[in-house]
Amino acid sequence: MADYYPYIKHLHVICVAISIMLFLLRSMWTFQDSLMLASPWARSVPHYVDTTLLVAAIFLTTIIHQYPLQASWLTAKVGGLLAHILFGLLFFHYKGSWAVRKVALALSLLAFAYIVAVALTRNPFLFG
Numbered sequence: 001m002a003d004y005y006p007y008i009k010h011l012h013v014i015c016v017a018i019s020i021m022l023f024l025l026r027s028m029w030t031f032q033d034s035l036m037l038a039s040p041w042a043r044s045v046p047h048y049v050d051t052t053l054l055v056a057a058i059f060l061t062t063i064i065h066q067y068p069l070q071a072s073w074l075t076a077k078v079g080g081l082l083a084h085i086l087f088g089l090l091f092f093h094y095k096g097s098w099a100v101r102k103v104a105l106a107l108s109l110l111a112f113a114y115i116v117a118v119a120l121t122r123n124p125f126l127f128g
């Protein structure tokens with residue numbers, strides 16, 4: 001395996017930590033209807049972090065020669081990522097009922113926790 005694999009994995013994991021912190025911060029600002037949400041850095045930095053997270057993920061998959069649709073745990077991670085993004089979009093942008101938005105936020109966070117659990121176990125079912 002490539003010598004630099006641990007560095008890319010660290011980069012991936014650091015981006016994961018920053019990504020969820022920024023997500024939680026933006027969620028808090030959404031509840032407070034804060035003007036901070038419209039600040040240039042709040043609109044751009046999360047995209048830079050998430051792009052770096054995904055580019056690092058692509059490097060990792062090519063180093064270990066395991067890919068989504070071929071390795072079930074990576075397919076599960078991509079599925080979880082899509083759920084995290086879609087429910088997140090619903091929470092941040094849907095202008096209807098708060099009950100719906102809160103459920104969307106909970107499901108988006110659950111999807112994120114699932115991705116981390118799959119990453120740690122390399123098992124889409126998490127155990128067994």
Ligand code: HEM
Nearest residue numbers: 009013016057058060061068074077078081115116119120
């Ligand atoms: C928000 C999305 C993601 C989160 C929260 C996440 C989380 C993590 C975490 C916590 C680890 C470290 C596991 C460990 O310490 O052993 C990890 C490793 C890894 N992730 Fe992700 N990941 C995400 C997206 C992706 C995607 C989309 C892919 C590829 C399709 C991917 C591929 C990998 C690979 C190959 C590893 C290394 C596994 C190992 O060496 O054991 N990740 N991920």
